[in-house]
Amino acid sequence: MSFFRRKSLFILLIGIIVLVVLVGYSLSNNNNLSTPEKFLSDSVGWVQNFIHTPVTLVVNSVSNIKDIKNTYEENKILREKLAEYKTLVYEVQEIEKENEELRKALEIVESSRDFEPIIANVISRSPERWLEQITINQGSNDGVKKNMAVMTVDGMIGKVKSLSTSTATVQLITGFDQLNRISATVSREDADNIFGLIEGYDKEKEALIFRIIEQSDKDLKEGELVVSSNMGGLFPSGLPIGTIKEVQPDQYGLTKTAYVTPLANMYEINHVIVVDRSLNVDDDTDEKEEE
Amino acid sequence: MKRLLFPLILFLLLVSEGVALDLLPSFLTSSDTLIVPHWVLMFLILVCLFYDTSETFFAIVYGVCFGLLVDVVYTGVLGVYMFIYPFSLYIVHLLKRFLQTNLSMTIIIAFITISITEFLLFFIFTIVDIVDVTMTTFLLHRLLPTILANIIFLIPIYLLSVKHLHRWSDEHFGKHRI
Numbered sequence: 223m224s225f226f227r228r229k230s231l232f233i234l235l236i237g238i239i240v241l242v243v244l245v246g247y248s249l250s251n252n253n254n255l256s257t258p259e260k261f262l263s264d265s266v267g268w269v270q271n272f273i274h275t276p277v278t279l280v281v282n283s284v285s286n287i288k289d290i291k292n293t294y295e296e297n298k299i300l301r302e303k304l305a306e307y308k309t310l311v312y313e314v315q316e317i318e319k320e321n322e323e324l325r326k327a328l329e330i331v332e333s334s335r336d337f338e339p340i341i342a343n344v345i346s347r348s349p350e351r352w353l354e355q356i357t358i359n360q361g362s363n364d365g366v367k368k369n370m371a372v373m374t375v376d377g378m379i380g381k382v383k384s385l386s387t388s389t390a391t392v393q394l395i396t397g398f399d400q401l402n403r404i405s406a407t408v409s410r411e412d413a414d415n416i417f418g419l420i421e422g423y424d425k426e427k428e429a430l431i432f433r434i435i436e437q438s439d440k441d442l443k444e445g446e447l448v449v450s451s452n453m454g455g456l457f458p459s460g461l462p463i464g465t466i467k468e469v470q471p472d473q474y475g476l477t478k479t480a481y482v483t484p485l486a487n488m489y490e491i492n493h494v495i496v497v498d499r500s501l502n503v504d505d506d507t508d509e510k511e512e513e
Numbered sequence: 514m515k516r517l518l519f520p521l522i523l524f525l526l527l528v529s530e531g532v533a534l535d536l537l538p539s540f541l542t543s544s545d546t547l548i549v550p551h552w553v554l555m556f557l558i559l560v561c562l563f564y565d566t567s568e569t570f571f572a573i574v575y576g577v578c579f580g581l582l583v584d585v586v587y588t589g590v591l592g593v594y595m596f597i598y599p600f601s602l603y604i605v606h607l608l609k610r611f612l613q614t615n616l617s618m619t620i621i622i623a624f625i626t627i628s629i630t631e632f633l634l635f636f637i638f639t640i641v642d643i644v645d646v647t648m649t650t651f652l653l654h655r656l657l658p659t660i661l662a663n664i665i666f667l668i669p670i671y672l673l674s675v676k677h678l679h680r681w682s683d684e685h686f687g688k689h690r691i
Contacts, residue, residue, distance in 0.1 A: 244592025346531025
């Protein structure tokens with residue numbers, strides 16, 4: 223019996239050593255998956271896709287029936303919108319043409335607003351709820367790269383954390399921390415833009431923490447739209463993130479912190495768009511940004 | 514073929530854990546309470562109680578493999594589940610000698626196992642600085658709902674699989690098990 227106890231204690235100690243080594247390895251490795259990890263997540267992703275598709279079909283057909291009830295009302299509203307839209311299209315065309323000409327005059331070819339979208343489906347959400355990750359069914363084979371911004375039609379939801387060949391893991395903005403900041407701005411028509419960083423998520427307030435940098439204007443109003451800016455070098459500018467919920471001075475009174483309600487619903491994500499920044503940024507600068 | 518059955522079931526449970534969380538209606542998932550499915554662990558508890566004899570450690574070996582798989586696929590932090598699952602299953606293995614194995618006892622054992630698992634998860638993730646929550650929020654918003662939800666899941670799979678597990682165990686190890 224004492225031998226057995228000693229043996230199990232020995233195994234426990236080895237277990238703890240293995241735990242520490244593996245946790246240290248995976249935390250220091252900067253989210254680059256090794257080949258066996260890629261293989262495993264690919265094969266699990268394949269099965270998830272296989273299960274997910276028929277189930278979503280059933281779920282969708284149920285919600286479709288619900289939708290039919292509202293069709294008439296919706297149709298009315300859409301018709302009105304469409305009339306507005308026609309004039310808008312004309313305006314946009316004019317502006318686009320003008321913009322292009324101005325760009326030519328300034329000799330800027332690429333705009334940081336351009337992006338190439340990759341459409342993907344969500345196949346699973348991490349059961350470890352503290353981590354706030356989802357898996358999508360497009361991977362490095364489909365052109366997804368690390369740190370690309372991910373959004374739904376409503377707004378930005380996160381960025382690509384790690385990749386395998388046919389799936390990718392997305393870190394949601396509700397799971398962001400100090401190491402995963404996004405530079406964001408509030409754009410103004412008549413005043414200077416306000417710049418800051420989205421630094422994390424406040425679980426009690428259910429809002430993102432938006433720290434405004436010292437130099438910029440601080441008179442935010444509730445309900446203003448926060449969009450991503452290209453200052454961080456990672457994301458294209460102009461992706462909507464959320465609206466201002468509340469503004470607070472920080473403890474020293476030097477900067478202000480705003481709470482931002484995300485536009486996208488983080489719990490009902492079905493289709494996402496992975497946004498590629500078409501402006502070429504050197505990988506070196508990206509890496510520095512992360513550190 | 515029989516040998517492949519356990520890994521297959523466990524793999525399907527593992528896959529459906531992730532898919533289920535994506536497909537569940539959002540009012541269940543969006544509130545403050547965090548329900549974490551530990552379906553793989555639930556099935557392994559049954560394997561440990563009704564398939565393993567006191568000298569075999571199938572459940573624990575599967576615990577290592579599928580814990581690692583959970584780490585790779587869902588968390589990206591290797592080693593955490595891989596250590597915790599076999600550790601809690603070893604405790605099930607020890608408890609098994611002192612307790613009878615019927616439904617109510619299984620529920621009590623599951624209760625203990627999930628608590629140990631969740632506390633260890635809380636402990637390790639706090640050390641490596643992945644989560645930052647207080648003990649009370651952890652207890653109220655994560656531990657209690659998780660235990661409840663997993664026990665609700667445990668009861669049907671208990672009813673479905675106990676007879677089969679007993680039979681397979683008899684076939685595999687002979688009737689004279691301890």
